[in-house]
Amino acid sequence: MASPDQDLVPVLDKDGVRLTVDDAIATVTLTNPAKRNAQSPALWRALTEAGRLLPGSVRVVVLRAEGMSFSAGLDRQAFTPEGFDGEPSFIDLARGGDAELDATIAEYQEAFTWWRRSDIVSVAAVQGHAIGAGFQLALACDLRVVADDVQFAMRETSLGLVPDLTGTHPLVGLVGYARALEICVTGRFVAAEEAVSTGLANVAVPAGQLDDTVRDLTAAVLAAPRDAVIETKALLRGAQDRTYEEQRRAERQSQARRLRDLAGVGD
Numbered sequence: 001m002a003s004p005d006q007d008l009v010p011v012l013d014k015d016g017v018r019l020t021v022d023d024a025i026a027t028v029t030l031t032n033p034a035k036r037n038a039q040s041p042a043l044w045r046a047l048t049e050a051g052r053l054l055p056g057s058v059r060v061v062v063l064r065a066e067g068m069s070f071s072a073g074l075d076r077q078a079f080t081p082e083g084f085d086g087e088p089s090f091i092d093l094a095r096g097g098d099a100e101l102d103a104t105i106a107e108y109q110e111a112f113t114w115w116r117r118s119d120i121v122s123v124a125a126v127q128g129h130a131i132g133a134g135f136q137l138a139l140a141c142d143l144r145v146v147a148d149d150v151q152f153a154m155r156e157t158s159l160g161l162v163p164d165l166t167g168t169h170p171l172v173g174l175v176g177y178a179r180a181l182e183i184c185v186t187g188r189f190v191a192a193e194e195a196v197s198t199g200l201a202n203v204a205v206p207a208g209q210l211d212d213t214v215r216d217l218t219a220a221v222l223a224a225p226r227d228a229v230i231e232t233k234a235l236l237r238g239a240q241d242r243t244y245e246e247q248r249r250a251e252r253q254s255q256a257r258r259l260r261d262l263a264g265v266g267d
Contacts, residue, residue, distance in 0.1 A: 005029060011053050017046035024059040024222055033067020038075035039133045041087050044111035047137075051114030059226055060218045061115065063141055064125040064211075071134025073155065105164055112140040112166040118234045121221050125214045126150050127207055136167030139174075142233070144200065145214050147207035151189045152200065158187035173240060174199045231258060 005027040008020040016032040028050050030037040054061070065071060075084075083089025093101055115122040124138040127147035132155045138144055154171070156163045163171075163184060172180045175198045183190060192204035205213045221229065231254050239247050 012046065012050050015040075015042040015046040017043055017050060019050040019053060021055055021058060024057055025218060026054055026058045026061045028061060028063050030063075030065035030071060033065075033069070035075065036069040036072035036129060037065045037067065037134070038072050039137075040075045040078065040084055041108065042084065044108050047111035048114070051111075051117075054120070058120060059229070060221050061120050061122045062125060062214055062218065063115070063122060063137070064214070065127070067128075069128035069134075070124075070126045070130040070150075071137060072129050073132030073134045109164070109166050112136060115140040116142070116237070118230050118237070121229065121233065123214055123217060123221075125210050126152075126201075127210055129153075132156055132163070133165055136163060136165040139167045139170040139200075143202050143217065144195075145210065145217060146192050146195055146201040146204045147210045148192045148204050149207055150192045150195060150201070150204070152183075152191075152195060153187055153189045154184045155187045157185050171200075227261060228258060 005018070005020040005022070008022055008027075010018050010020050012019040013031075016030060016037065018027075018029045018031050020027050020029075028047070030043075032038070032043075077084060078090045081089060081091055083092070093104055121143065122141040123143045123145060124141035125145050126138050128149055129151050130138050131151075131153045135152050135154050138152070154163055154167070162168075168180070168184075171183070175183070179198060182188075190198075190200060192201065195201035196204050202217075203213065235250055235254050238250060242250060
């Protein structure tokens, strides 16, 4: 799949991650199609760095991947005794103390958290396999546009592990507890039609239309005033943790801020 950001000078390009910025749009691309964009601690650090390098002008971040697969998940080399060059193996980490292991996993999770920032809207363009860590990376984004060949799967439980890269919260929020549990413990594939019908994906399109569909969605997001988008995202993200009355109050407070801003009246 050709990269729509290939003519831009990268802000970051290392460890299987490329970040480019075109005014209000940033594109984060997974760039190791030969390994189906398998993930590693180095890739996670690069994703975290990409989030830190976003200029203040960016309003939409598109996450995409080169090749036939979005991401086949964690590189299995992590489970070998030698691990990755210059990295402690997962076996070594398991033998360490609880505090050290917790801190390491928290560091890995940072690659998956910044996509939810209130000042941006993140859009994942997902084709082919999005397995385990790949599924969780897609779930980290606000919106998901998928190709009709997409195959989501959460395989961690089948390997004797749990999903630990921030994917469980959005998964339950999108499809509900029972379906989330079934998807995780069976490790089965979720195809495009089910992804759309259950809310995992916003829309599914033929693979050849994926980039154009994401481009149209991005343009639609950018057509709305930035401050209103930021306020709306924060309002919606907090809704599930509020009671009905608390959400009503939050709506009033948010609207008051918008009206004052539009009228040029200070708080």
